[in-house]
Amino acid sequence: MNEALAKLYQEVILTHHRKPHHFGPLPDATQQVRLVNPLCGDEVTIAVRIDQDTIAACHFDGYGCALCRASASLLTLSVRGQSLEAVRALGHTLLTFLQADPASQTPEGIGDLIALCGVREHPSRRRCATLPWEALLTIVDDATE
Amino acid sequence: MIAAPLDFYARRADFPALSHHAAHSGDRRPLIYLDHAATSQKPQVVLDRLMSAYIERCANVHRGVYAQSEAATRDFEGVRRQIAALIDAPDSQSVVFTKGTTESMNLLAYSLGQCVVQPGDEVLVTQLEHHSNFLPWQELARSRGAKLVVAQVDEHGRLSPHAIAQKLSTKTKLLACTHASNVTGELIDVRSICQLAKQHGTITIIDGAQATAHLPVSVRELGCDFYCFSAHKMLGPFGVGILWGRAALLRTLPAWQTGGGMVLSVRETESDHQSIPHRFEAGTPAVAEVIALGAAVEYLQGIGLSVIAAQEEILRTETRARLRQVPGLRLIGPEGPGVPVISFVLDGVHPHDVATALAAEGIAVRAGLHCAEPLFAAMGVRGSVRVSLSFVNTIEEIETLCSALVRIGALFR
Ligand SMILES: Cc1ncc(COP(=O)(O)O)c(C=O)c1O
Numbered sequence: 001m002n003e004a005l006a007k008l009y010q011e012v013i014l015t016h017h018r019k020p021h022h023f024g025p026l027p028d029a030t031q032q033v034r035l036v037n038p039l040c041g042d043e044v045t046i047a048v049r050i051d052q053d054t055i056a057a058c059h060f061d062g063y064g065c066a067l068c069r070a071s072a073s074l075l076t077l078s079v080r081g082q083s084l085e086a087v088r089a090l091g092h093t094l095l096t097f098l099q100a101d102p103a104s105q106t107p108e109g110i111g112d113l114i115a116l117c118g119v120r121e122h123p124s125r126r127r128c129a130t131l132p133w134e135a136l137l138t139i140v141d142d143a144t145e
Numbered sequence: 146m147i148a149a150p151l152d153f154y155a156r157r158a159d160f161p162a163l164s165h166h167a168a169h170s171g172d173r174r175p176l177i178y179l180d181h182a183a184t185s186q187k188p189q190v191v192l193d194r195l196m197s198a199y200i201e202r203c204a205n206v207h208r209g210v211y212a213q214s215e216a217a218t219r220d221f222e223g224v225r226r227q228i229a230a231l232i233d234a235p236d237s238q239s240v241v242f243t244k245g246t247t248e249s250m251n252l253l254a255y256s257l258g259q260c261v262v263q264p265g266d267e268v269l270v271t272q273l274e275h276h277s278n279f280l281p282w283q284e285l286a287r288s289r290g291a292k293l294v295v296a297q298v299d300e301h302g303r304l305s306p307h308a309i310a311q312k313l314s315t316k317t318k319l320l321a322c323t324h325a326s327n328v329t330g331e332l333i334d335v336r337s338i339c340q341l342a343k344q345h346g347t348i349t350i351i352d353g354a355q356a357t358a359h360l361p362v363s364v365r366e367l368g369c370d371f372y373c374f375s376a377h378k379m380l381g382p383f384g385v386g387i388l389w390g391r392a393a394l395l396r397t398l399p400a401w402q403t404g405g406g407m408v409l410s411v412r413e414t415e416s417d418h419q420s421i422p423h424r425f426e427a428g429t430p431a432v433a434e435v436i437a438l439g440a441a442v443e444y445l446q447g448i449g450l451s452v453i454a455a456q457e458e459i460l461r462t463e464t465r466a467r468l469r470q471v472p473g474l475r476l477i478g479p480e481g482p483g484v485p486v487i488s489f490v491l492d493g494v495h496p497h498d499v500a501t502a503l504a505a506e507g508i509a510v511r512a513g514l515h516c517a518e519p520l521f522a523a524m525g526v527r528g529s530v531r532v533s534l535s536f537v538n539t540i541e542e543i544e545t546l547c548s549a550l551v552r553i554g555a556l557f558r
Binding site for chain 2: 002003004005008009014017018038040041042043064065066067122125134
C-alpha cells in the first residue's frame with residue numbers, strides 16, 4: 001500500500017470498519033437523524049439517548065464506506081457520557097479540521113479522531129468522514145434550541 | 146476480419162493523456178484509464194483540430210463574410226454531414242448540435258413533449274436509464290399532467306423488448322430508452338423496441354451516449370425517431386452533443402430556446418423562425434469543438450467501428466473472465482451483447498473504497514450509482530465499481546487491475 005493510501009486507511013480506520021462499535025439500532029433512542037450523501041447514495045443514521053443534557057448512549061446504523069463506518073464508530077465512542085455542549089465543540093473542531101488544508105495543525109483534544117485526517121488529501125472523500133458528525137450536530141442543535 | 150491486437154497497441158501513442166503519469170501514485174507508472182464511459186480520452190488529431198480551429202478560423206459561424214468566418218462555417222457544416230454519415234441518417238439538416246446528450250433530451254422533453262403529450266397521456270421510460278434520460282421525462286409528465294410509466298428490468302438488470310411491450314398502449318405518446326447501459330454495458334435491442342412502439346404510434350427517443358464510440362450505428366436500421374449522443378464520449382471535445390431527429394417530425398417542433406441565429410426576421414411583436422436544424426441552435430455554438438468533433442469521427446472511421454467493436458468485444462470478454470477470478474468479486478448485470486462497460490461489487494469492500502484504493506495505484510475507475518439510481522434500486526444493489534474500456538486498453542492493464550483488486554479485498558476484509 002502506498003503512502004497516500006496508508007494515510008487514508010490507517011489501521012485504526014480499518015479496525016473500526018471491520019468491527020464497528022455501537023452498530024445497529026438504539027432501542028431507547030430519544031433522538032435520531034438520518035443523512036444521505038447524494039454523491040454515492042450512502043446513508044448513516046445517528047441515534048442517541050439524551051439524559052439531562054448528556055449523551056447517555058449513541059449508536060449508528062446505515063450503509064457506508066470504510067471511512068464513513070469508521071468515522072461513525074469513532075463518534076459513538078467519543079461522545080458517550082459527554083455533555084451536549086462538549087459534543088458540539090468537539091464536532092465543530094473536527095469538521096473544521098477535516099475541511100482545512102492538509103498542512104494545517106492538528107487541534108487539541110480530538111484523540112483517536114485524528115485517524116480521519118487522511119480525507120483532507122482526498123476532497124472527494126471528505127464527506128464520507130463528516131456525514132456522521134453532521135448528523136450528530138443536527139441532533140445536538142435541535143436538542144439545545 | 147479482426148485487426149491484430151498489436152495494431153491497437155500502436156494506437157495508444159495517438160492519445161497523449163495515456164502517457165501521463167497517474168496523479169496520485171508517487172511512482173512513474175502511466176495512468177491506467179478505465180473510465181471511458183464517463184468521458185473518453187482525446188487523440189492528438191482532435192486536439193490539433195481544436196487548436197487550429199481556434200487559431201486559423203476563430204470566427205463565428207453563419208455571420209461573417211470574411212475568410213475565417215466562411216471557413217469556420219464550411220467546416221462546422223461539414224461536421225454536420227459527417228455526423229449524418231456516421232449514424233447513417235438520410236440527411237444532415239436533421240442533425241442538431243447541442244451541448245450534450247443531457248441538453249438534447251431536455252430539448253426534446255420541452256419541444257416535442259409540449260407538442261404531443263396531453264394530460265392523461267403516458268410517457269414510457271425504463272429502469273435502465275441514465276438520469277439524463279429519466280429526469281426530463283419525469284418532469285415533462287409532471288408538468289403536463291401525464292403519467293410516467295417505467296418499464297422494468299429483471300433482477301440482473303436485463304431489459305427485454307417484452308418488458309417494453311407490456312407497458313405500451315395507445316396512450317403511450319413517447320418512449321425514451323437507452324441504446325447501451327452506462328452501468329452494465331448491456332446493449333438493448335432497439336430495433337425490436339422501435340417496431341413495437343410504432344405499432345402503437347409511439348414516438349421513440351434513443352439515448353446513444355454509450356453506443357456511438359463502440360459500434361456502427363444506423364438510425365435507419367434502428368427505426369427510431371430521435372437519437373441523441375455526446376461528442377466527449379466518442380473521442381471528441383467537451384461541450385458538444387447531437388440530436389438527430391426524423392426530418393418530417395423535427396420540422397414540426399417549435400424552438401426551445403430563442404435568440405440569435407435561429408430567426409429569419411424579427412419584428413417588435415413577432416418573429417419568423419428558421420427551418421431545421423438552425424431553429425434549434427439559438428446563440429453561438431461551440432464552433433471549434435464541433436469542428437474538432439469532425440477529427441474524432443474521422444479517427445473512429447479510420448479504424449472502422451466494426452473493427453473497434455470486435456477488438457472491444459475481445460477485451461470485454463477477457464476482462465469479465467479475469468474479474469471473475471478475483472476472490473469475492475461479483476459481476477453486476479446480464480450476460481449477452483454489450484459495450485465494454487462492466488460493473489461489479491467486491492464482497493465486504495465499499496465501491497468507493499475500491500475506487501480510492503485503485504486510484505492510489507494509478508487506476509481510474511468509477512464507483513457509486515453512476516447516475517442510474519432507478520436501476521440500482523431495481524437490482525437491489527447499493528452501488529458498484531465500474532470499469533469502462535476502449536480499444537486502447539490492454540490485457541496487461543486488466544491484469545494490473547485484477548491483482549490490485551485481490552490485494553484490496555484482502556486489505557479491507
Ligand atoms: C447513457 C448516458 N446517457 C446520458 C448521459 C449524459 O451525457 P452528457 O453528460 O454528456 O450530457 C450519459 C453520460 O454520463 C450516459 O452515460
